[in-house]
Amino acid sequence: MFVDSHCHLDSEQFDADREPVIERALAAGVTQMVAIGTGNGPPDLEAGIRLADRYPQFYATVGIHPHDAAKANDDSLKRLAEMLKHPKVVALGEIGLDYHYDFSPRAVQHSIFIEQMRIACDARKPIVIHTREAWTDTIALLREHWAPTGLGGIMHCFSGGPAEAEQVLELGFHLSFGGIVTFPKALDIQQAARIAPADRMLIETDAPYLAPVPRRGKRNEPAFVVETARRLAELRGETVDAIAQITSANFRRLCLG
Ligand SMILES: [Zn+2]
Numbered sequence: 001m002f003v004d005s006h007c008h009l010d011s012e013q014f015d016a017d018r019e020p021v022i023e024r025a026l027a028a029g030v031t032q033m034v035a036i037g038t039g040n041g042p043p044d045l046e047a048g049i050r051l052a053d054r055y056p057q058f059y060a061t062v063g064i065h066p067h068d069a070a071k072a073n074d075d076s077l078k079r080l081a082e083m084l085k086h087p088k089v090v091a092l093g094e095i096g097l098d099y100h101y102d103f104s105p106r107a108v109q110h111s112i113f114i115e116q117m118r119i120a121c122d123a124r125k126p127i128v129i130h131t132r133e134a135w136t137d138t139i140a141l142l143r144e145h146w147a148p149t150g151l152g153g154i155m156h157c158f159s160g161g162p163a164e165a166e167q168v169l170e171l172g173f174h175l176s177f178g179g180i181v182t183f184p185k186a187l188d189i190q191q192a193a194r195i196a197p198a199d200r201m202l203i204e205t206d207a208p209y210l211a212p213v214p215r216r217g218k219r220n221e222p223a224f225v226v227e228t229a230r231r232l233a234e235l236r237g238e239t240v241d242a243i244a245q246i247t248s249a250n251f252r253r254l255c256l257g
């Protein structure tokens with residue numbers, strides 16, 4: 001049994017066939033999925049909750065993506081705090097910094113990231129981090145505003161090497177490996193996957209993005225998380241079953257414990 005710890009099944013890319021996609025996930029042994037609730041940003045913060053309310057296999061997150069930081073206001077932040085009380089909301093995210101697109105000004109990305117860490121801390125929930133071309137600032141903010149809470153979290157779609165892995169492990173984070181670890185040229189990430197402590201690994205698809213080999217370039221879906229588990233198993237000299245078991249146990253401990 002696999003847990004896809006990060007997918008965007010609210011995406012309009014699934015509007016035509018969401019039910020068959022979920023059926024294929026279950027048939028592949030992906031029995032639990034986390035619907036990331038960032039959607040198109042405020043004012044709609046319930047993209048993940050809608051899926052979790054409808055399907056027993058889903059948990060949800062709520063959060064304001066760095067892309068949407070400029071759309072946030074006091075009201076949306078207050079509502080996030082309320083939504084974290086929903087019984088199926090397991091974390092706050094994905095939050096962080098994205099300097100690749102810079103869809104929101106960096107100063108706004110920083111302040112909304114910090115505000116959301118405060119809200120998650122008050123709710124005693126882990127956070128899910130998105131960081132792109134903003135590694136140094138992300139680490140600095142996590143070190144100052146999150147590590148002292150001891151609450152941990154998830155580096156979603158982890159795309160660093162062993163040195164970056166060490167940094168975030170020390171801050172209490174889990175490494176969530178996605179489709180990129182299956183790409184032939186992703187040698188650094190593969191090395192991180194080899195050395196990652198077994199009790200700090202998760203797997204995810206980030207569907208509909210970043211499909212693993214052999215589906216690379218296609219729309220991603222939760223069933224394909226099995227391919228990522230297969231690659232992790234090869235890299236670590238373990239069985240796919242062992243990867244499924246440990247990553248599912250890690251998810252339960254971090255998010256349901
Ligand atoms: Zn992301």
Ligand SMILES: [Zn+2]
Pocket residue numbers: 006008036094206
């Ligand atoms: Zn995502």
